[in-house]
Amino acid sequence: MSKEVLLNGHFIPYEEASVSIDDRGFQFAEGIYEVFRVYNGHPFQLERHMRRMRASAGALGLELDDVLAKLAEQSLQLLGRSGLKEAAVYMQVTSGHSPRAHLRPVALEPTTLAIVNPASPPSAEVTEKGITAITVSDERWAKCYAKTTMLLPNAAAKRRAHAAGCDEALFVRDGFLMEASASNAFVVIDGVLTTAPASNYILHGVTRAVVLDLARELSLSCVEAPIPAEKIPSAEEMFTTGTTTEILPVVVVDGKTIGTGTPSWSWTARPLAPAPRGRSPGGCWKPTGLRSRRSRLPSQIRKASRNEFASYTRR
Numbered sequence: 139m140s141k142e143v144l145l146n147g148h149f150i151p152y153e154e155a156s157v158s159i160d161d162r163g164f165q166f167a168e169g170i171y172e173v174f175r176v177y178n179g180h181p182f183q184l185e186r187h188m189r190r191m192r193a194s195a196g197a198l199g200l201e202l203d204d205v206l207a208k209l210a211e212q213s214l215q216l217l218g219r220s221g222l223k224e225a226a227v228y229m230q231v232t233s234g235h236s237p238r239a240h241l242r243p244v245a246l247e248p249t250t251l252a253i254v255n256p257a258s259p260p261s262a263e264v265t266e267k268g269i270t271a272i273t274v275s276d277e278r279w280a281k282c283y284a285k286t287t288m289l290l291p292n293a294a295a296k297r298r299a300h301a302a303g304c305d306e307a308l309f310v311r312d313g314f315l316m317e318a319s320a321s322n323a324f325v326v327i328d329g330v331l332t333t334a335p336a337s338n339y340i341l342h343g344v345t346r347a348v349v350l351d352l353a354r355e356l357s358l359s360c361v362e363a364p365i366p367a368e369k370i371p372s373a374e375e376m377f378t379t380g381t382t383t384e385i386l387p388v389v390v391v392d393g394k395t396i397g398t399g400t401p402s403w404s405w406t407a408r409p410l411a412p413a414p415r416g417r418s419p420g421g422c423w424k425p426t427g428l429r430s431r432r433s434r435l436p437s438q439i440r441k442a443s444r445n446e447f448a449s450y451t452r453r
């Protein structure tokens with residue numbers, strides 16, 4: 139049977155799916171999307187993805203609550219019809235189609251799309267070796283928390299990374315590390331797991347939130363705090379987080395080795411640091427009793443995240 143997609147509420151063969159050349163997604167990138175993972179047939183963190191999709195719609199001035207609720211339901215039906223147990227489900231909504239004009243007509247019928255693909259998690263080789271990255275200037279707009287189809291700066295950054303022989307690009311804005319071109323970024327500096335605050339300049343990653351939850355559960359010292367780009371080379375560890383890429387160690391940035399240069403979960407012995415004075419804890423700082431413990435941050439996170447994924451497979 140040929141692959142099916144969901145387009146505007148209809149399950150149709152992939153080859154037959156088409157949208158109008160007047161679609162505002164095509165003409166103006168007036169579209170939002172989400173990708174959620176399915177582990178052993180169970181959608182992972184779907185509620186968080188849908189919450190973010192509603193926020194993305196709000197950022198584009200679109201009132202889509204009912205449309206999104208229906209799309210989520212129909213995407214799950216599409217998943218069921220695909221028979222895939224390990225999958226990535228892509229959902230997209232644009233504001234709809236009308237003759238090209240900057241001003242969006244009111245009451246347009248949104249275009250909705252869902253596609254289910256087999257999951258392609260990172261290979262064991264990549265997770266064992268780690269990835270390399272370059273830093274690039276963040277030239278995106280000021281609503282990066284919205285997951286829109288306007289991915290030109292992200293795609294260009296990725297291209298630059300590949301042209302430089304690297305895997306990923308890290309966005310730096312005003313001297314601070316924001317995130318990667320298609321994932322969030324974490325560093326360990328002085329034993330503290332740190333990620334950029336959930337401002338409007340980063341996508342509020344679902345995997346990022348899961349990692350922060352796990353760090354809290356494990357009583358690891360972690361903060362959501364600005365990361366000066368100049369501090370990246372002195373990080374003991376670094377990793378990126380994303381729905382399809384999960385947790386990937388970063389071992390080289392701008393040609394400089396991070397930590398030991400081998401994936402950070404082999405890095406083990408360093409006392410956790412005391413809470414920095416005056417720094418906002420970001421809700422996950424747990425200084426009590428931590429100073430004497432030895433840190434294995436990514437290995438613990440990775441193990442915990444595996445348990446987290448596994449808990450979905452058991453349901």
Ligand SMILES: Cc1ncc(COP(=O)(O)O)c(C=O)c1O
Binds near residue numbers: 321344382
């Ligand atoms: C720019 C950017 N940041 C972060 C992420 C990670 O978000 P999530 O963990 O929700 O997949 C993505 C994922 O596509 C992304 O494109």
